[in-house]
Amino acid sequence: MSRRAVLGGALAATAGVALGGTAAASPGGKRLRVLVATNEPWGTYHVSPLLAEARRRGWRLTQLVPDLSQIKPGDPVPTATPETAAAADLLVVAGAGDWPVECADRFRRLPLAASGLAYLGPQEAALARRLHPRLRVITAASPAAARAFAGYLGTRRSVRVVGSPQTDDLPRRVPEPGLVLVLTSVTHADDTGGAAPGTELLLAAAERLEAAGRRILVGLHPREDPALWDRYEISEVPSLEASARAEAAIGIPGTVFPLIAAVGTPLVGCVDPELTVPDYLLAVCSSTIDDAALAVSAVDKARLPGPETLADAIGPIGGSAGRLFDRWSKAARG
Missing domain, CATH: 3.40.50.2000 (Glycogen Phosphorylase B;)
Structure with a gap:
């Protein structure tokens, strides 16, 4: 779309x-x-x-x-x-x-x-x-x-x-073949804020995608530990801007998900039994996975939801x- x-x-x-x-x-x-x-x-x-x-x-x-x-x-x-x-x-x-x-x-x-x-x-x-x-x-x-x-x-x-306000100047989407944006959350809570479970699942999903020949670009949450992701290319620009390069994005659902959908990049959500997010963040996902073995197929099939769902979330x-x-x-x- x-x-x-x-x-x-x-x-x-x-x-x-x-x-x-x-x-x-x-x-x-x-x-x-x-x-x-x-x-x-x-x-x-x-x-x-x-x-x-x-x-x-x-x-x-x-x-x-x-x-x-x-x-x-x-x-x-x-x-x-x-x-x-x-x-x-x-x-x-x-x-x-x-x-x-x-x-x-x-x-x-x-x-x-x-x-x-x-x-x-x-x-x-x-x-x-x-x-x-x-x-x-x-x-x-x-x-x-x-x-x-x-x-x-x-x-x-x-x-x-x-x-x-972040959608006031959206980047123009030019997807690069095989490029997947991995969107992290925060692995450990600190005084600045809490953490979201699911990092191990996302790490395993990234490994599966890389093994299947995908190029991995990591969009770090501002408080995430970059050392967890240093085997991959880490984006030097904000995740919203980086999403314009990706064929699809996969990550732990967060505030940036509807914004990336506004760019036109389809999303796959990694969900953990302990993770609680509003339904509308899940609704913008093409699908959600709770097993890393599903990552490659989910990314290959990723599509944007319908315009009513997007409009409601964005x-x-x-x-x-x-x-x-x-x-x-x-x-x-x-």
Whole structure:
């Protein structure tokens, strides 16, 4: 399926779904100061796709972190602790884990928004209801993500579908014969965030694919241990960009899966009995496997799902960062 077909389906599926505002800010619009807190306290990779829109609007976007101990030198995302953060107009929580809720408690006078910047399961988070009284807007990338995010927050309120900023500039797909992109998760949990089971299955699947003559390109999760994958070529560009080169991708289902489907690259999911992900991440997969012996056949047969499934999982394409920031602007203004 072409990217144009994916785009058309994604836009069509938003009919009747609450969408955000226009993509462009007015010239006289206020330059907002926004603080963001995520479930992965030091993981800035979910905020980095928002920096271009922040620069375009002249906004100051800062991620709140417990301390600077795990922020790498040169990280483009501005960070601050609650103690050092400058005055702000809005706090955005990207989840209801311990850290975002602690930040919400610390900044009680700020307007509060909740935005799903990464996938979250539909099970209600233990602390989610502490956020309810203050939430001015809730946003998510797609209709499916909105349903999962509402369940996670334990709310029946409308969730505004804005799209994913990472789909605003999708790479053009030019698949290379025999190239398979392997998408890792995180093998070991750390203070920055949790891990997803399934690495052993994925490693074994990669070995099977290589033995069958496939070229393996590895798209590492930002927190994955690269030493586990150093026998293969590791992509020097983000997985979304690398997916444009691949005939198919195989990996542990995560936030990037719908984005790669938007590029037009079919996906195979590696699932572990202990792995729990929202159904829509599995729905964008051509198939899922729980045995490495199935990897070669699954990759050979990989196809994109139908346009309705894609649209539900991907959301609107183009102008997504603008829609998100418009929603934040309205929340800050009250």
